[in-house]
Amino acid sequence: MPVDGNRAAWDDASLKHVREYDDLLEQARTATLLPAERELLGPALASAPEVVHLQSGHGLDDAALVRAGARSVVGVDFSAVAVTAARQRAVDLGLPCRYVVGELPGAPLRDGCADLVYTGKGALIWLPDLRVWARDVARLLRPGGSLFVYEAHPAAPLWTWDADEPRVRPDRGYFERSHVNDSFPARGAVESQATLGEIVTAVVAAGLDLRHLAEYPDPFWRPDDADAAAWRGRLPNAFSLLAVAR
Numbered sequence: 001m002p003v004d005g006n007r008a009a010w011d012d013a014s015l016k017h018v019r020e021y022d023d024l025l026e027q028a029r030t031a032t033l034l035p036a037e038r039e040l041l042g043p044a045l046a047s048a049p050e051v052v053h054l055q056s057g058h059g060l061d062d063a064a065l066v067r068a069g070a071r072s073v074v075g076v077d078f079s080a081v082a083v084t085a086a087r088q089r090a091v092d093l094g095l096p097c098r099y100v101v102g103e104l105p106g107a108p109l110r111d112g113c114a115d116l117v118y119t120g121k122g123a124l125i126w127l128p129d130l131r132v133w134a135r136d137v138a139r140l141l142r143p144g145g146s147l148f149v150y151e152a153h154p155a156a157p158l159w160t161w162d163a164d165e166p167r168v169r170p171d172r173g174y175f176e177r178s179h180v181n182d183s184f185p186a187r188g189a190v191e192s193q194a195t196l197g198e199i200v201t202a203v204v205a206a207g208l209d210l211r212h213l214a215e216y217p218d219p220f221w222r223p224d225d226a227d228a229a230a231w232r233g234r235l236p237n238a239f240s241l242l243a244v245a246r
Contacts, residue, residue, distance in 0.1 A: 024058055025093070028093060029063075036216070044116050046069060051065055051070045051071075051072065053118045054107060054119050055078075055120035066096060072098075073096070074099070076108070077120075104127065104133060112141070117140055122152060124199065134206035138208055146242060151240075152220065153236040153239050154196050155174060156237045162229055165229045166228075174193075175193075178193055196239065200241070208244060212241065215238070216240070217232075218231065218238060
């Protein structure tokens with residue numbers, strides 16, 4: 001994986017977080033988790049967990065996690081631009097969140113520091129080896145702690161954005177190892193691909209107990225001006241996973 005090229009592309013995309021700082025600050029004041037996230041994370045958040053958010057991006061989900069009950073959040077992202085903007089938002093809002101720049105896997109955090117590891121939406125595509133990532137997650141979790149993933153479905157990159165009917169892109173395949181991102185925000189970056197089976201196997205092989213796996217027809221993100229037929233209930237576009245450390 002061209003890590004340096006991807007970091008440059010993501011730093012460039014993250015400048016949007018700087019240009020739209022005031023707007024994102026207002027969004028952070030009222031940010032909430034998605035309904036499926038609130039339902040699945042309810043028990044974990046009820047105990048005021050210490051959260052590690054891997055690939056934290058703009059940090060709006062961190063504000064939502066605190067609002068939902070998290071005691072604190074540590075965000076890790078490989079974009080210094082994203083980290084700087086998120087850090088300033090946390091200061092402006094008085095949130096118990098801190099941010100560090102770090103390449104994953106290999107989060108620059110101590111072992112057993114988290115009750116909950118939460119991944120940024122659109123995170124797994126930047127990880128060429130999910131087995132190593134899952135072991136890193138297991139290292140960060142305390143016994144009984146949870147890993148929660150809400151992500152784009154591995155099949156989602158196959159769908160075209162045609163409005164009339166769902167189609168499979170002729171230049172993509174489910175079992176490919178990578179593809180070039182040709183849409184906002186990280187246009188030109190190389191995304192890794194993994195099947196749903198490979199994701200689950202990596203988590204289980206790391207010693208985590210799978211407690212939940214679900215697929216959803218709605219994407220977690222879509223451009224404001226697009227309404228693809230592939231998003232209208234017939235195809236998988238997102239999934240959630242919850243696993244617990246022994």
